[in-house]
Amino acid sequence: MPSTTCCSSRALFRARRTASSRSERRSAMAADKASTGRRRPKESAAASPARTISAPLLGVSGQSSREATLDESVFGSDVKPHLVHEAVRADLNARRAGTQSAKSRGLVAGGRGKPWRQKGTGRARAGTIRAPQWVGGGVAFPPQPRGYAVKVNRKAYRSALRGALSSHASEGTLAVVDKSAFDEPSTKKAAAFIDAWGQELPVLLVATDDEVGLAKSFRNLERVVVVHPSEVEVAAILWARALLVSETALEAVQGRAS
Known part of the structure; x- marks a missing residue:
C-alpha cells in the first residue's frame, strides 16, 4: 500500500510544475502581446494631388x-446604398395622395333590421344585410385615408x-x-x-x-x-x-x- 506522504509529495510537485508552466505561458503571452501591440512609426505619406472633377x-x-x-x-x-434606399422610399411615399377609402359595414346605408328571425328558418344566423359577406355590404378592414410620409x-x-x-x-x-x-x-x-x-x-x-x-x-x-x-x-x-x-x-x- 503506497504511503500518504509519497502521494502528497507527488501531488505537490505536479501542482508546482503546473503553476510554473502557467506562469511561463502567461509571461510569454504578455511579451507577445507587448511586441505586437507596439505602435509602428508613421510613414511619411506623400501629399496626394487634389482631384478635379x-x-x-x-x-x-x-x-x-x-x-x-x-x-x-x-x-x-x-x-451609400442604405441611405439611398431611405431617400428613394421617402420620395416615392411623398408622391402618394393617401386618399384611398372604402365603407365598412357601419358606413353603408341600410341594413338596420334583422333580415329574419334567429331560429326556426333553417338558414344561417344573420343580423344585417350590410355585413361583408353580403352583396352590397361593407368592406372588412377597409382602407382609410392616411399619410405615407x-x-x-x-x-x-x-x-x-x-x-x-x-x-x-x-x-x-x-x-x-x-x-x-x-x-x-x-x-x-x-x-x-x-x-x-x-x-x-x-x-x-x-x-x-x-x-x-x-x-x-x-x-x-x-x-x-x-x-x-x-x-x-x-x-x-x-x-x-x-x-x-x-x-x-x-x-x-x-x-x-x-
Missing part, C-alpha cells in the same frame, strides 16, 4: 466646347443626394448646359441637342425659373423631365439615365446637396 459644358449643338468644374465634395462622394434626417438625405449625383459624374452621364445655349425656345434644337449628346433616355434637366427658353425647349420632348433645383430628388436622379444641369442651376444644386 469636371463635366462637359455643352452648347446649343450638343457638343462639348469646354469643361465645367464641379464641386468635389458633392460630385465626388461615395454612394417617411421622415429622413436632413444629413442622411443630403448624403444620398450627393451619392446619386456622384454616380452620374463617375459614369459620364452628367453634362452642363451653357447658359447662353437656349435663349429662345426651340424644341427642334432641343431634340437635335439630345441626339448629338448621345446619352440614353430618360433625361432629367435641372433649370432655374429665369431660364424660360431652356425649360420650354426641353419640356415637350418625350422622356425628358424639367425640374427646378429645389425640386431635385434622389428618386428622380436615379430614374434618369442621364442628367443635364444648366450652368446657372449648377450652383443651386451643389448648395442643396452640401
Whole structure:
C-alpha cells in the first residue's frame, strides 16, 4: 500500500510544475502581446494631388466646347446604398395622395333590421344585410385615408443626394448646359441637342425659373423631365439615365446637396 506522504509529495510537485508552466505561458503571452501591440512609426505619406472633377459644358449643338468644374465634395462622394434606399422610399411615399377609402359595414346605408328571425328558418344566423359577406355590404378592414410620409434626417438625405449625383459624374452621364445655349425656345434644337449628346433616355434637366427658353425647349420632348433645383430628388436622379444641369442651376444644386 503506497504511503500518504509519497502521494502528497507527488501531488505537490505536479501542482508546482503546473503553476510554473502557467506562469511561463502567461509571461510569454504578455511579451507577445507587448511586441505586437507596439505602435509602428508613421510613414511619411506623400501629399496626394487634389482631384478635379469636371463635366462637359455643352452648347446649343450638343457638343462639348469646354469643361465645367464641379464641386468635389458633392460630385465626388461615395454612394451609400442604405441611405439611398431611405431617400428613394421617402420620395416615392411623398408622391402618394393617401386618399384611398372604402365603407365598412357601419358606413353603408341600410341594413338596420334583422333580415329574419334567429331560429326556426333553417338558414344561417344573420343580423344585417350590410355585413361583408353580403352583396352590397361593407368592406372588412377597409382602407382609410392616411399619410405615407417617411421622415429622413436632413444629413442622411443630403448624403444620398450627393451619392446619386456622384454616380452620374463617375459614369459620364452628367453634362452642363451653357447658359447662353437656349435663349429662345426651340424644341427642334432641343431634340437635335439630345441626339448629338448621345446619352440614353430618360433625361432629367435641372433649370432655374429665369431660364424660360431652356425649360420650354426641353419640356415637350418625350422622356425628358424639367425640374427646378429645389425640386431635385434622389428618386428622380436615379430614374434618369442621364442628367443635364444648366450652368446657372449648377450652383443651386451643389448648395442643396452640401
